Amino acid sequence: xxxxxxxxxxxxxxxxxxxxxxxxxxxxxxxxxxxxxxxxxxxxxxxxxxxxxxxxxxxxxxxxxxxxxxxxxxxxxxxxxxxxxxxxxxxxxxxxxxxxxxxxxxxxxxxxxxxxxxxxxxxxxxxxxxxxxxxxxxxxxxxxxxxxxxxxxxxxxx
Numbered sequence: 001x002x003x004x005x006x007x008x009x010x011x012x013x014x015x016x017x018x019x020x021x022x023x024x025x026x027x028x029x030x031x032x033x034x035x036x037x038x039x040x041x042x043x044x045x046x047x048x049x050x051x052x053x054x055x056x057x058x059x060x061x062x063x064x065x066x067x068x069x070x071x072x073x074x075x076x077x078x079x080x081x082x083x084x085x086x087x088x089x090x091x092x093x094x095x096x097x098x099x100x101x102x103x104x105x106x107x108x109x110x111x112x113x114x115x116x117x118x119x120x121x122x123x124x125x126x127x128x129x130x131x132x133x134x135x136x137x138x139x140x141x142x143x144x145x146x147x148x149x150x151x152x153x154x155x156x157x158x
Contacts, residue, residue: 074099
């Protein structure tokens with residue numbers, strides 16, 4: 001028992017911490033109350049969901065004087081055929097969304113998420129209109145999942 005208590009006491013000394021047991025809200029320092037959200041062109045579809053999550057967490061986004069900047073960067077979404085029928089017509093498409101977050105304070109990066117990638121497949125059996133509708137539905141689902149994973153990383157600080 002004494003050994004377990006001793007080992008547990010050493011964990012914070014080596015920089016290890018449990019999710020949610022640090023100062024602030026994960027990667028965001030406790031004294032940050034206003035955040036500027038900056039996004040690349042490919043990241044614009046993700047902004048409404050990120051804004052909503054930040055505002056629900058109590059951060060002010062409508063200020064000229066922010067305490068930190070959250071940069072959102074994405075690669076263009078990929079949507080490629082991945083399976084074909086006997087006549088060579090695509091029957092399955094693979095979509096991947098990759099992006100990252102960088103939290104900056106005083107012009108310096110204080111946290112980076114690393115690449116966050118979500119992906120899935122969609123099966124289609126109809127014409128081009130069906131393919132486009134399936135692509136749009138899958139893109140929306142993957143955007144929501146990407147924001148969920150990005151928010152999770154930001155809150156955990158990992």
